[in-house]
Amino acid sequence: MSGPMTGVKVVELGIWVAGPATGGILADWGADVVKIEPPSGDPARLFRKILGGDLPSNPPFELDNRSKRSIALDLTDADGLGIALDLIAEADVFVTNLRIGALERLGLDAETVCGRLPRLVYCHITGYGREGDDADRAAYDIAAFWSRSGIAHLLTEPGGDPPFQRGGMGDHSTGISGAAAVSAALFDRERTGEGQLVSTSLLRQGVYTIGFDVNTMLMWGTPMRLGTRSTMGNPCMNNYTAGCGSHFWIVGLDGERHWPPLARAVGHPEWMDDERFVTVRERAINSTELIALLDEVFATRTMAEWEEAFDAEPEFFWSPINDLESLLGDPAFQSSGAMVEVPDGSSSTLMVASPVDFAGTPWEARSTAPGIGEHTREVLTQIGRSEGEIEALLAAGTATDGEGGLA
Numbered sequence: 577m578s579g580p581m582t583g584v585k586v587v588e589l590g591i592w593v594a595g596p597a598t599g600g601i602l603a604d605w606g607a608d609v610v611k612i613e614p615p616s617g618d619p620a621r622l623f624r625k626i627l628g629g630d631l632p633s634n635p636p637f638e639l640d641n642r643s644k645r646s647i648a649l650d651l652t653d654a655d656g657l658g659i660a661l662d663l664i665a666e667a668d669v670f671v672t673n674l675r676i677g678a679l680e681r682l683g684l685d686a687e688t689v690c691g692r693l694p695r696l697v698y699c700h701i702t703g704y705g706r707e708g709d710d711a712d713r714a715a716y717d718i719a720a721f722w723s724r725s726g727i728a729h730l731l732t733e734p735g736g737d738p739p740f741q742r743g744g745m746g747d748h749s750t751g752i753s754g755a756a757a758v759s760a761a762l763f764d765r766e767r768t769g770e771g772q773l774v775s776t777s778l779l780r781q782g783v784y785t786i787g788f789d790v791n792t793m794l795m796w797g798t799p800m801r802l803g804t805r806s807t808m809g810n811p812c813m814n815n816y817t818a819g820c821g822s823h824f825w826i827v828g829l830d831g832e833r834h835w836p837p838l839a840r841a842v843g844h845p846e847w848m849d850d851e852r853f854v855t856v857r858e859r860a861i862n863s864t865e866l867i868a869l870l871d872e873v874f875a876t877r878t879m880a881e882w883e884e885a886f887d888a889e890p891e892f893f894w895s896p897i898n899d900l901e902s903l904l905g906d907p908a909f910q911s912s913g914a915m916v917e918v919p920d921g922s923s924s925t926l927m928v929a930s931p932v933d934f935a936g937t938p939w940e941a942r943s944t945a946p947g948i949g950e951h952t953r954e955v956l957t958q959i960g961r962s963e964g965e966i967e968a969l970l971a972a973g974t975a976t977d978g979e980g981g982l983a
Contacts, residue, residue: 579606579939584762586669587612588644589660589684592620593744594701594717594778595673596640597751602669602758603643604916604930605939610667610955611644612660614651615976617948634945636743639928640751641945642918647956648949648976651682656974660684662959665693668771669758673701677712686773696771697761699754705777717778721746725782730789730802750781752931809860811867812838815897822879823897831856837892841885842873920944949978 584607588599596611596618603609611618618641624634647663649656661684664670670689672679679685679700686698700706703715704724718741722728728738757774765771783790792800801809808814812828812835828834835856839847847853852862859866874882879896886892896902903909916929918941925944933939952975956966969975 578937579604580934580937581939582606582937584608584669585667586610586671587660587663587667589670589672589674590701591618591673592716593636593640593747594750594754595671596620597744597748598673598699598701598754598758599644599671600640600642601751601755601930601932602671604941605755605932605934606937607669609644610663610951611641611646611946612651612663613646613648613948615648615949615973617648621948633925635927638918638925638945642927643942644946645951645955646946646949646978647952648978649952650974653972653974655969655972657682659956659959659961659969659975663955664689664696666959667696668762669697669699671699671701671754671758675712675714676702676706690771690773694770695765697758697765698771698773699758699761700773700775701750701754702775702777704779706775715778717741717744717746717750720778721750721782721785725779725786726789727782727786730786733804734802746778746781749785750776750778753781806867807864808867809863810856811859811863811870814867814870816870816874818877818879818882819875820878820880824879824882825895825897827893827895829893831859833891834893835859837889841889841892842870843885844873916941918944947978949976952977 581602584602586599586602586607586609588595588609589612590596590599599609599611618637620637620640621634623636624631627636647659649659651657651660660682664684672684674684676685680688686700690696690698702711703720704710704713722741722745723738728741732738753776754774757776761772761774789800792798803809805814810828810831812826812831815823815825817823826838828838835853836845836848839845839853851858853859853866877885886894896906898906909915913933914929914931915926917924918927921944927941952970953966956969956975957963961969966975970977
């Protein structure tokens with residue numbers, strides 16, 4: 577194994593994305609993550625069919641579950657639950673995004689488990705937090721992170737329909753917070769010898785994502801103004817379209833600094849002295865006119881031609897608006913470490929990497945996602961179950977060993 581979490585034992589009881597994403601990041605970083613699944617498997621395995629039928633692989637599931645080991649247990653059975661408790665007792669970290677009520681019925685709630693295992697770091701990911709009327713309410717990220725947090729509303733054009741988020745956006749950012757919380761709690765345990773409960777929620781992650789807006793409302797009692805492309809107060813901070821149809825974003829946040837390079841790049845240095853545009857205030861007052869003028873200029877050249885003009889101005893900040901095909905061909909994407917080769921048994925599979933690197937303890941993916949219960953026998957043996965006991969558990973349906981090849 578490699579990575580800063582090498583030697584850390586994690587038990588994950590997670591479904592769909594947010595919990596498994598937390599476990600997946602820890603697995604990328606080197607932790608030994610044992611994923612507890614029901615005999616039918618994590619429902620996220622259904623993504624393969626949801627995305628288009630009986631496809632040969634399951635890319636969303638692979639992203640969050642590579643490098644893990646799977647044990648399939650019926651937790652409604654006393655023996656199955658006992659195995660789960662034995663696994664957690666030997667772990668450093670327990671990660672779950674089951675609802676509080678389900679965990680309480682199983683006796684796997686934080687109060688019970690942490691009371692028995694004071695060195696354990698217990699990471700609980702919820703939809704709406706662990707307190708309040710909605711503490712046990714079901715949630716996907718489209719509900720708690722995207723809709724209820726206010727993100728969807730803030731991104732809705734006046735009079736328009738709310739936009740849809742892309743799959744797993746809130747889950748994955750919440751997973752990053754979960755992994756960070758686990759890391760901090762393990763660091764604290766090194767000093768104190770004590771584990772603790774750490775928690776985050778999809779709603780809270782959403783609120784933090786739009787923290788500029790929410791904090792402005794809290795402190796000033798008024799929302800930040802929602803701009804539209806044609807009325808942006810700072811035309812240097814706006815998106816435009818080249819003559820070939822390619823879209824790009826100018827990111828001139830500092831008006832005084834970034835206005836002269838923009839005026840020169842578009843071939844109109846005289847605009848710097850134009851009374852309509854000479855100051856930040858005047859450009860804001862006349863933003864609709866200036867944006868229209870810029871639209872006309874940008875329509876006269878292709879994106880490739882504009883790239884040359886932009887590159888001639890070191891203080892001109894901009895970015896292409898990539899579609900997925902453009903992203904995959906973008907040199908910055910290629911050099912950023914955003915991809916990882918994952919061993920798949922015969923060669924390797926190229927996947928998206930988790931977004932952190934460690935110079936001193938570099939990580940590497942160890943395997944593709946496991947089949948349901950692929951490591952049941954292995955894990956049961958490691959916690960002391962005999963061959964006879966394992967066969968009895970499999971025969972009773974308490975445990976499943978994945979010989980059916982389900983993925």
